[in-house]
Each structure stands twice: as C-alpha cells, then as structure tokens.
Amino acid sequence: MSGIVTLTAAGAIDATYRVGTLRRGAFARADSYTREVSGKGVNVAAALAAGGADASAVVVLGADDVRLARCGLTAPLLRIVEVPGATRVNTSIIDAEGATTKVNAPTPPLSAEAWEATVSLTLDELDRCAASWLVLSGSLPELAGTGALVDLAAVRAGAAERGVRLAVDTSGAALAALLADPVGIDLLTPNAEELAAAVGRPLATFGEVIDAAREIIGRGVETVVASLGGDGLLAVTAERAVFARAEAPYVANTAGAGDAALAGFLLGLTRAPAANASGADPLAVAAASAAEWGAHAVAHASTLVAGPPLGIRALVGTSPELDRPLTPEDAA
Ligand SMILES: Nc1ncnc2c1ncn2[C@@H]1O[C@H](COP(=O)(O)OP(=O)(O)O)[C@@H](O)[C@H]1O
Numbered sequence: 001m002s003g004i005v006t007l008t009a010a011g012a013i014d015a016t017y018r019v020g021t022l023r024r025g026a027f028a029r030a031d032s033y034t035r036e037v038s039g040k041g042v043n044v045a046a047a048l049a050a051g052g053a054d055a056s057a058v059v060v061l062g063a064d065d066v067r068l069a070r071c072g073l074t075a076p077l078l079r080i081v082e083v084p085g086a087t088r089v090n091t092s093i094i095d096a097e098g099a100t101t102k103v104n105a106p107t108p109p110l111s112a113e114a115w116e117a118t119v120s121l122t123l124d125e126l127d128r129c130a131a132s133w134l135v136l137s138g139s140l141p142e143l144a145g146t147g148a149l150v151d152l153a154a155v156r157a158g159a160a161e162r163g164v165r166l167a168v169d170t171s172g173a174a175l176a177a178l179l180a181d182p183v184g185i186d187l188l189t190p191n192a193e194e195l196a197a198a199v200g201r202p203l204a205t206f207g208e209v210i211d212a213a214r215e216i217i218g219r220g221v222e223t224v225v226a227s228l229g230g231d232g233l234l235a236v237t238a239e240r241a242v243f244a245r246a247e248a249p250y251v252a253n254t255a256g257a258g259d260a261a262l263a264g265f266l267l268g269l270t271r272a273p274a275a276n277a278s279g280a281d282p283l284a285v286a287a288a289s290a291a292e293w294g295a296h297a298v299a300h301a302s303t304l305v306a307g308p309p310l311g312i313r314a315l316v317g318t319s320p321e322l323d324r325p326l327t328p329e330d331a332a
C-alpha cells in the first residue's frame with residue numbers, strides 16, 4: 001500500500017487533567033494528569049498506523065520535548081523538525097461528567113530555516129513512501145518576522161507534482177488562508193464551528209451543513225466531511241451527501257476524535273476499490289469508517305488511539321434528514 005504522510009507545522013504536547021468538578025474561577029485538584037506528544041497530524045498518523053496503513057508524521061517540536069517524543073508509542077512514525085525551546089502545550093480538563101474543557105496554546109513563530117527544513121522533509125517523505133495522500137493538519141505558525149502564516153505553496157505544489165492527494169484539517173486563520181486558494185484540496189474535514197466560520201454564517205441543521213459544504217465544494221474542494229461531534233458526520237460531494245454515526249461505548253476524552261475520524265475516512269477510502277467490486281458505496285464505506293474511528297477515539301482516555309475500532313459499527317444514511325437540528329454544542 002502506498003503511504004500517507006501528515007504535516008503538523010504546529011506540534012503540541014497534549015496535557016490532560018481529570019478533575020471531579022470544574023468551576024470557572026475556582027480551584028480544582030486533578031485526580032490524574034498525562035502528557036502526550038500530539039498535534040493533529042501525529043494523532044492522524046497514529047490512527048492510520050493502528051488501522052494498518054503505512055503512515056508517517058512530519059511534525060515541528062521544541063527541542064525540550066524531543067526526548068519525550070522519541071520515547072512515546074508514536075516514535076516510529078515521527079519525522080521531527082526540531083526548533084529551539086519548548087513545544088506549546090494544549091490543555092484538556094475533563095470533569096466527572098465527561099465534559100472536556102480545552103485550551104490550545106498559540107504556536108511560536110517559525111524561522112525561515114525551520115520552515116524550509118519542514119517543507120523539504122515533507123517532500124522527501126512523500127517520495128520515500130510513494131505517498132498517495134498528504135494530510136495538512138492543525139493550526140499554522142507565523143513565519144518569524146513577517147507577521148504572516150507560513151506559506152504552504154511549495155508543499156502543495158510538491159504534492160500536486162507527485163500526484164499526491166491533499167487532505168486538510170485546520171481552523172481559524174490557517175483555514176481561511178487555505179480556502180482562499182482551495183483548488184487542489186481533495187478532502188476537507190471541518191467541524192460545524194469551522195465550517196460555519198468558513199461560510200460566514202451559523203449552521204443549525206443537517207441541511208444547512210450540507211449547503212455550507214456544497215458552497216466550499218463549489219470553490220474547488222472535492223469532498224467535505226463535516227464532523228458533528230456526538231451527532232456523527234456528513235460526507236458531502238457535489239452530487240452526494242452521506243450521514244454516518246456510531247455509538248461510542250462511553251465518552252472518556254473527546255480530544256482527538258476529529259483526527260481519528262479523518263484517519264478512518266482515509267482508511268475507508270483504501271477499502272473503496274474492494275467496496276466497489278462488491279457493489280458497496282465507497283463514500284458510505286469511508287463515512288462509516290470515519291464515524292467508527294471517531295466513536296472509538298472518544299472512548300480512549302488519551303488523545304491518541306490504540307488499535308482499530310473493534311466492535312463499533314456505524315449506521316449510515318444516504319439521504320440525510322435535512323431538517324434535523326444539530327445538538328446545541330455542535331451547532332455553530
Ligand atoms: N460523543 C460521541 N459519540 C459518538 N461519536 C462521536 C462522539 N464525539 C465525536 N464522535 C465522532 O467523532 C467525529 C469527530 O468528532 P468531532 O468532535 O466532531 O471532531 P473535532 O474533534 O474535530 O471537533 C464525529 O464526526 C463523530 O463521528
């Protein structure tokens with residue numbers, strides 16, 4: 001199988017605290033605390049590898065945390081660009097009811113040398129594993145001294161020259177920058193909030209999510225997978241919209257669900273030729289796989305998933321109910 005490479009220009013340490021009760025403005029002592037080397041592309045690659053894919057993660061990390069990265073379970077997947085200092089820390093606080101409060105730190109600016117090294121390592125990695133997909137994951141740092149985000153043009157051109165398909169999972173300024181030039185993006189995986197920001201209006205129903213996804217598709221993106229938390233997801237193309245949802249065995253930590261769902265979608269696509277041959281619908285197969293991996297991830301205490309979603313089966317609908325409201329925490 002050809003490989004899948006992820007690029008995370010803003011690597012992170014995920015710090016997860018479990019507390020009994022979390023009250024704004026009040027003291028809480030954690031019952032447990034974990035630190036994981038993360039960043040969206042690291043999590044995506046970990047899930048892809050757990051699903052049997054040949055995956056690797058190019059990630060920018062602070063030198064202070066490289067030893068932790070080299071000792072972790074994902075170490076064999078990581079292609080690290082080391083920059084001076086510490087990696088940013090993204091903090092999740094999970095209370096006894098299973099609700100996650102998350103604060104992501106800003107990423108420090110990247111020097112021109114570090115960004116050049118990142119681009120060149122990414123293109124080398126595409127060649128090394130004869131990649132079929134490149135996944136651009138997470139927020140983007142500023143290029144030091146410019147006030148502008150790092151420029152993805154060389155990475156995108158390099159992927160296009162090699163016939164490598166492009167998946168994008170990002171938010172905020174990075175999503176806006178990518179959507180200013182969306183032609184060539186094969187797969188975009190926003191959550192409802194990110195999709196709402198991209199089209200500049202609130203989204204309250206499945207029908208509104210599909211319309212927003214089609215607006216993005218009209219700008220040049222091939223497929224939009226809108227992830228809707230506990231409501232599941234909608235996989236939308238110019239002609240089709242497929243709904244999928246899987247029941248999570250329990251909700252332990254929602255951080256990383258989007259990354260696992262993206263990995264699940266790509267793993268599902270790799271099964272598409274076999275699905276086609278057996279008369280199954282490839283988009284539905286990929287959407288089901290995404291929902292199963294997402295539900296699997298929320299049942300994991302850590303951001304990273306270990307192993308495939310055994311025993312989790314998605315319900316899939318090829319005619320989503322357009323009037324169905326999103327649950328309030330997913331509506332945007
Ligand atoms: N509580 C849940 N129960 C079942 N599936 C879930 C739950 N939360 C998330 N998922 C699955 O994981 C996917 C990604 O989660 P979501 O929270 O939407 O992404 P993100 O982390 O990017 O905001 C969802 O589309 C859904 O399929």
Ligand SMILES: O=P(O)(O)OC[C@H]1O[C@](O)(COP(=O)(O)O)[C@@H](O)[C@@H]1O
Pocket residue numbers: 010012013014038039040041043090104105137138139140170171254255256257258259260303
């Ligand atoms: O680069 P960003 O947007 O700050 O996101 C990084 C964070 O996203 C995560 O990958 C989780 O993302 P999802 O919950 O969307 O899967 C964290 O592990 C990481 O800390």
